Amino acid sequence: MIDDVRGRSVAVLGLLAVWWFVGGTVAAGLPTPPAVAVAFGDALTDPSFAESAATSAARVYVSFAVAAALAIPIGLFAGWHGPFADLTMPAVELLRPVPPIAWVPAVILLLPGTEPGIVFITFLGAFFPILLNALEGARGVDREYAKAARSLGADAPATVYHVALPGAMPSIATGLYVGMGLAWINLVAAEMLAGGTGLGYVTWSAYTGGSYPYIVVGMLSIGILGVLSSAAVRQLDRWLVPWSHGVGT
Amino acid sequence: MSVRERRGVLVDTITDAGTALESVPRPLLRLTSVLGLFVVWWAFVRVGVLGFGFFVSPVEALSAVGSHLFGEPVADGETIHLHAGYTAGRVFAGTALAVAVAVPLGLAIGVSELLERYLYPVVELLRPIPPIAWVPLALVTFPTTRAGVLFVVFLGAFFPTLVNAARGVAAVDVEYRRAAASLGASDGQILRHVLLPSALPAILTGVSIGIGIGWITVVAAEMITGRFGLGHVIFQAYRLVDVESVVVGMIAVGVLGWLSTAAVARIGSFATPWLDGGELR
C-alpha cells in the first residue's frame, strides 16, 4: 500500500512537471498549474460554480435512472424471448450508430426548451449500452434454470423475475458502468453545445471568455464527478450481484 | 375476479401472444420493426407531436439523403462527401495514432511493474475526463483548430485502447509464459509470440470502443468548432433551420460510424483466426 502511494505521488508530480514545462515552452496559451490551483480555490468558494456542478450531476443521475428503468426491462425481454428481440432490436440497431450528440440539433428542434434536449441526449448515451448488456446477459442465462423454475410452479413473469433477471445481473452491472461513463461524455458535449448551465457550459465559456485556468478547473471537476459516479455504480454492482463477489470467484 | 385470477389472465394473454409471435418468420418480425420505426416517425410528423410538425417526414429525409449522395451541395456549398471525408479522416487518423501509441505503451505497462506503478496513475487520473471536455484546452494549446480537434479524437481512442492492452497482457496465463520459457524462448520472443497474440482480443475490443468514442468526440468537436465535417454540417443546418440537412447529417454520421465499427470487427476476425474456428471435440 505504501508503495502505491509513492507511485501515485511520483506520477502526479511527473505530470505536473511535464505540464508546467509544456506550458512554459511549446504551448504559451496553456494555463500553468499554480494559476489553475488559484482558480480552483476560487471555484470552490463560488456558489454559482457549485450550482453548475449540481446541475450537471442532477442531469446525469436523472437521465441515467430513466435509461436504466427503460433499458433493463426491454433488454431483458429481448434477450429472453427471441421474437420480441426481432420485433424491437432492428429498430434500435438503426438508431444506435448515430452518436447521441448528433441528435442535439434535432432534439432541440423537436422538444421544447434546451433542458429536455440535454437530458434526452444524456439519456440516449446511457440507454444503448445498458440495453445491449441486459440483452446479452439474458441471452446468456442457461435455459435449464428456466425449466427448473417452471417445474417448480413458476409462471412466465415469475421466471423472468427470478431466473432471467438475476442471471443477467452481472452483465447488466457492466452495462450500468459503461452507461454511466457514456452519460457523462454526452452530457458534457450537450452542455458545451446547447449551454446555459452546467459544468460543460462553464468549461466552454471559460474558453470563450478568456479565463483559461477555469477551463482546467472545469475539466477536473467533470473528471472528479465522473469518478464518483462510476464508484457509485460499482457499489451498486456489489449490492446487486453479491453472489459474484464471493471468495474464489 | 380476484387479483390473482386477473394476474393469471394477463399472464396467459401475454404468454399466448409470445407463443403466437414464435410462429411468425423472423425476417418478417425484423422488417416490421424497421417499418414500425418509420411509421411511428411519419405519424408523429403528420400529427405534429411536440415539435415534429416542423420536422421532415421519413420520405423527405430519404430523398434528401439520395440527392445529397449524388452531389447536391449542403448549406456551405460543398458536397456531403467532402465533409464526410473530413470527419472520417479525423477519426481514422486519430484512432491510428492512438493505437500506435497506446498498444506498445499498454503492453509495456502490463509487463513492467515499474511502469505500472509510476506511469499508470497518470492514466487513471486523466481517463475520467471526457475527451470532449479537452476541446477548450486543446484549442488554447495547439496552434490550429484542426490540430486541437485531432488531438481530442486521439485522446478518445487512446484511453480505452491503452487500458485494454495493459489489462489484456496482465491477464495472460502465467503458464503460457512458462511454457514458452521452457521451450527456449527469450523475453523478447515471449512478448512477441505469447503476450501480444494472447492480448490481441482485448486490444481489439479496446480499439473498437476507442473508435466509438472517437466518433462521438469528433462530431461534438466539429459542432463546437466547426468549419468542415459532418458535425459542422449538422450544426449549420440547425442554425439555418434546414431540418432536412440536419437529418441527412445524422444519417451520414450513423452510417459511417456503423461502417467503421464493422470494419474493426472484420479486421479483428482476420487477425485472430484461431478464435472463430469450429470446435471439433
Place this chain on the structure above:
Amino acid sequence: MSSDTGATAVGGRGRIEIDGLTKAYGSGGDRIVAVDGVDLTVEPGEFVAVLGPSGCGKSTILECVAGYFEPTAGSVRVDGEPVSGPGPDRGVVFQENRLFPWKTVRENVAFGPEMRGRPTDGVDGLLERMGIAEFADAYPGQLSGGMAQRAELARLLANEPSIMLMDEPFSALDAMTRERMQVESLSAWRETAATTLFVTHDVEEAIFLADRVVVVSARPGRVKTVVDVPLDRPRRHDVRTSEAFTSLKGELLASIHGEAGVEFAEPSSPQGGGDRRTGPRRPEP
C-alpha cells in the same frame, strides 16, 4: 532401478539432484510451506513418478526443477549445475493443455527450435510419429483433449530435452485416452532416453510408467517413501492385472493411507479440488 531403458541415454545427461529442497510462501502467521526438505536423486534416463494427493506440493517440486522459481532453501542441480531458470533442456507438459491457442499445431511444435534458431525440418516427421500429422494446420481449439496432449508432447520432444517434466498431464482425459497417452509417454521416453519426472495422483499410472515411485505426503510436502518398480519393460496393458503390479499397488496405498487424517481419494485442498457439495471440482481419474 531398471537398467534397460531400451535406448542409449543421451550421453549420460539429465541427472537431477534435489537436496533439502524447501519452498515456502508468505511470512509470519500466513506462512505456507509447500515443500519441506525433499531429497531426491534421479539418474540420467530414469523414469520417476512423484505420487501424492492433490495439493501436497508435488507440483512445486516439479516447478523448482523446471526453474520457474527459486527454492526458499536447499538446492536443485541438473548435471551438477544449479537450476537458475527455465530452459529448453527441461521440457514441461502442463496439467492444462498449454499449446499456444493462436498458433497452429505445426507452429506450436516448431516453436522451440525456431526460438533457438535451430532447424525445423524434423517437425513434420515428429508430427507423423505422434499421429497428429493431419492436424498440422489446425488450431489447438479444434483438437480433442487427447490430440492436444499429444501435440504438447510433440512440442516438448522437438526440443530434444535431456529432462522431461510432466505435471499430471492426463488427469483431464477420459480413461481410454489416458491409457493410450501413458503408452505414448513411454515410447517418447524410450526414444529420447530423457530423464523423466512424472507427477500424478493416480497410483496405477505411477506404477505402470515408472522405474521408481516417490510418495510425497501432504502439506508440507515431504518424501514419505520411495518404492522400486522392478517390472519388465516394455510394459504392456496386461501388466496391470499381474500379481507383482497388485502387490506394488497395495504397498503404495498402504504407505499413502497410513498417513492419519489425509484421505487420498478426496481432494481436500482449496487450490486443488472442490467440495463435493458446492463448487466445481477437477475431474477424477
